């Protein structure tokens with residue numbers, strides 16, 4: 001048995017409340033990591049694997065798919081129990097987001113997970129039986145839990161994600177023992193006519209225009225949180241506004257305006273009461289989907305000779321922020337990737353100096369870096385107190401923004417629409433989407449080393465006391481780098497994309513490193529469209545047969561991977577006829593509703609099968625049964641009851657077209 005302090009356990013997302021994704025363990029180090037090998041592996045079913053596991057007292061816990069939680073012996077991989085909250089059958093229209101969670105929490109002998117349908121469930125860690133369950137938002141609310149709960153003291157905090165309907169962001173704290181609600185903090189003000197919940201909301205309301213409350217406002221707390229027990233402070237990071245486009249969200253006769261607190265902000269809350277302490281707004285008046293929900297890591301560092309208690313974040317907008325975590329004062333902010341939307345952050349006001357035209361008000365496309373995918377997205381960076389460096393999974397990509405507000409109405413079908421016409425830079429032939437692992441000094445605000453990756457959106461990072469940095473990449477390798485130099489010291493060919501986040505822990509006195517493979521959720525789905533139809537070959541991806549697998553490594557490990565599965569052939573022949581007009585309707589419908597789970601261009605993704613290889617598309621009636629009547633709803637395929645028959649058949653024709661294209665592609669190889 002260990003405690004969080006000696007590093008034997010990894011009991012929380014990011015390991016501790018400081019969320020550094022750092023393990024002090026040093027048995028595996030720069031000198032011996034070459035001997036690291038596979039100790040065991042465990043195959044998992046179809047579904048989200050974009051997760052970070054936990055390890056407590058020699059047991060590994062993780063939730064994959066739609067929050068199906070498993071406990072396995074951390075030294076052997078033998079499964080101890082499995083708990084399926086049956087979220088697919090309960091999520092209704094919210095199943096259409098289909099994302100799953102990135103992590104879980106552990107406290108008082110309970111494993112705690114959120115679900116797609118908005119429940120927070122505590123499960124007995126010994127038996128795998130639920131202890132309590134609470135509904136954290138109304139079941140028809142356009143939201144889903146995707147982030148990990150955060151335990152602090154005797155409470156556990158949870159938020160949710162949105163962007164496909166009017167949400168008004170909030171976090172709720174519950175009692176770990178009973179599930180009873182302790183407090184709630186709203187992140188944007190509601191309708192003034194209803195009165196404000198607190199002074200913070202009254203202050204925030206002064207930064208909005210028009211009738212913002214009709215759109216919810218957004219600022220969902222969908223990913224990172226942190227906790228400092230010294231001051232009993234909870235830190236939350238808020239997402240983009242809803243809708244993304246401020247011209248819709250906060251506008252009146254004078255035009256769109258206002259900072260829109262607390263959209264895209266870091267907020268400090270009192271752990272006991274949930275009362276507001278301070279905020280730092282990363283993107284005032286946000287309009288680019290530049291969420292500030294990326295991991296916030298707490299560190300004690302020396303700047304200009306003074307010890308400082310800081311919070312660091314590398315949010316989507318491309319600047320690396322160092323903030324005094326006691327006062328909320330900005331210490332420094334510098335770009336860690338190419339940034340064109342702003343010239344810099346004014347150190348006096350802490351506000352960005354926006355580039356002219358960046359707000360895309362006057363029609364046409366404005367191309368900006370970073371993109372709405374972020375210079376860094378949810379994949380956690382790591383901070384090593386030993387090297388004093390942050391290790392950022394950075395993305396380089398350009399996106400075009402255009403104002404689509406003229407024809408916009410709030411969607412009722414749970415599609416992601418922020419009334420921004422967006423285009424990928426690469427799709428437009430302007431830039432290539434690439435990634436890098438960046439070692440960054442929060443003191444000098446400069447890179448110390450960087451390693452280029454062929455694609456963007458690579459896995460989260462782990463730093464260890466052994467002077468190592470571990471990261472997986474979309475092209476299928478788990479790599480260990482020297483923390484000080486970036487030198488590659490060890491590499492494992494996982495034969496499957498890696499987007500999850502590795503952890504380190506001890507079991508039976510030995511150090512292990514564990515990570516889960518598999519393509520991610522929304523991001524790779526859209527990457528298919530952005531990166532072009534040769535996406536699969538370029539990154540050796542086979543969405544259908546890719547392994548979704550726990551990989552656990554130890555020094556001297558001699559394990560080998562099962563032989564790769566061979567993909568089923570496309571169901572259509574190369575010359576299969578299809579209805580061109582119908583297929584065009586299908587293409588648009590697919591992009592709007594299906595790509596999130598089945599992959600852009602129907603290449604498959606982690607949640608949904610590759611439909612080009614599914615016999616279902618050969619049978620018109622059976623296809624309609626699944627899409628319209630929800631025949632596979634309990635297995636995670638949402639029902640689209642409102643689709644007209646022409647749309648359903650259009651989807652099928654489009655999939656026949658894509659299947660025939662795959663057949664032609666294969667014949668040509």
Ligand SMILES: O=C(O)c1cc(C(=O)O)c2c(n1)C(=O)C(=O)c1cc(C(=O)O)[nH]c1-2
Nearest residue numbers: 146161162163220222239240291521522523
């Ligand atoms: O503003 C929001 O509510 C919200 C929620 C989520 C989510 O919950 O996953 C994402 C985003 N925004 C987002 O902008 C984004 O890029 C994103 C990527 C992912 C993912 O899991 O790969 N989720 C989200």
Ligand SMILES: [Ca+2]
Nearest residue numbers: 239240289291
């Ligand atoms: Ca967002």
